[in-house]
Amino acid sequence: MNPINEAHVSEPGLVVVDVAAADDATALAFQQLLADRWATATAEQTTRDAGQPGVRLRCYLDLRQQLAAAAVADPTMEPNTARP
Template sequence: MDPIDEVHLKEPGLVVIDVAAADDSTVLAFQQMLAAQWATATSDRTTRDAGQPGVRLRCYLDMRQEPGT
């Protein structure tokens, strides 16, 4: 994954989460669970690291806002 840039965390309440899971459905379900609780920039695509098992996903949360705002 790319490094977390300072702009991603420029204010309190902003969170960057890197998730690793065995498969796409697991990591996307986890992302949906986060999105149900906080304003989340969701992704519909996972990444795979060559030679490594599983998938990865990065999502961005804004804990200052309610979901859907």
């Protein structure tokens, strides 16, 4: 992976996340979990390092820009309509 550029972490709340995972699906799923919560510059694909197991990817988060709670909610959850 390329070195982290000073601009990527120039202010509090900016984060560089390097992910190592067994496979593409796992790495991209983890990245999506981050992107569902915070403003994230996502990677389109993973990389493989010769002689190293698994895959890697890098994404950039801006923790200052948290997404609205409605966007973060699990879309598979049913609304709670039960009354006490």
